[in-house]
Amino acid sequence: MIYSFSIFESLRRGSNILEKMSPDFVPxxxxxxxxxxxxxxxxxxxxxxxxxPIEIPKNKxxxxxxxxxxxxxxxxxxxxxxxTTPSCSGHFNPDSFYGKVFDSLKDEEEExxxxxxxxxxxxxxxxxVYKDPKYRIxxxxxxxxxxxxxxxxxGVIGVFDNEGRIYKSLLESPKENCExxxxxxxxxxxxxxxxxxxxxxxxxxFYKCIKNSI
Numbered sequence: 249m250i251y252s253f254s255i256f257e258s259l260r261r262g263s264n265i266l267e268k269m270s271p272d273f274v275p276x277x278x279x280x281x282x283x284x285x286x287x288x289x290x291x292x293x294x295x296x297x298x299x300x301p302i303e304i305p306k307n308k309x310x311x312x313x314x315x316x317x318x319x320x321x322x323x324x325x326x327x328x329x330x331x332t333t334p335s336c337s338g339h340f341n342p343d344s345f346y347g348k349v350f351d352s353l354k355d356e357e358e359e360x361x362x363x364x365x366x367x368x369x370x371x372x373x374x375x376x377v378y379k380d381p382k383y384r385i386x387x388x389x390x391x392x393x394x395x396x397x398x399x400x401x402x403g404v405i406g407v408f409d410n411e412g413r414i415y416k417s418l419l420e421s422p423k424e425n426c427e428x429x430x431x432x433x434x435x436x437x438x439x440x441x442x443x444x445x446x447x448x449x450x451x452x453x454f455y456k457c458i459k460n461s462i
Contacts, residue, residue: 263375274295276336277429279334282295283369284369285376300372305370310371311323315339318337328462332405338402338441350387350389354385357383357384360383365378407434407458417460417461421453425439426450
């Protein structure tokens with residue numbers, strides 16, 4: 249692979265070269281299998297295969313990147329020494345918002361193809377660079393908007409829960425349009441809200457359940 253001068257300059261400044269990266273959607277159930285990187289000034293995360301263990305982030309600015317409904321529960325869990333997986337609260341954004349996101353992704357596509365793009369891992373604070381002269385985003389605009397209408401409103405968080413106390417608390421207090429799943433010492437809370445009010449209610453419910461169980 250041939251890197252441009254700007255790529256080498258990024259390396260000298262402590263960035264790492266990425267060999268593979270994708271902006272595409274994945275099912276919420278497997279969010280935790282990836283690290284999620286974001287370019288400066290962007291509002292769309294790119295995924296890379298996770299190579300580091302899931303742990304409480306040492307980067308204090310990580311908490312500024314959390315969706316508002318997740319800030320209180322994640323901070324509480326981390327304060328108690330309980331790691332969480334990559335998360336998303338879900339969003340009810342109009343097509344006009346996602347249309348602008350798509351336009352930004354097209355601009356970033358060109359940047360990736362030409363000079364390479366710098367991204368940050370909010371968990372660690374580490375910087376990365378990705379360049380691929382053949383890079384293309386995997387959708388046309390209409391397809392992107394169609395996917396985001398359903399995928400964008402859904403949310404997920406995973407919590408280390410070896411003793412199953414959080415999972416038990418969630419099962420004992422079921423919530424409509426929410427699902428709790430236990431897998432390998434992790435408890436996942438997944439939401440499928442019908443509107444913004446339902447979204448906020450789901451995360452308030454999650455917060456209440458973890459406060460009652462940890």
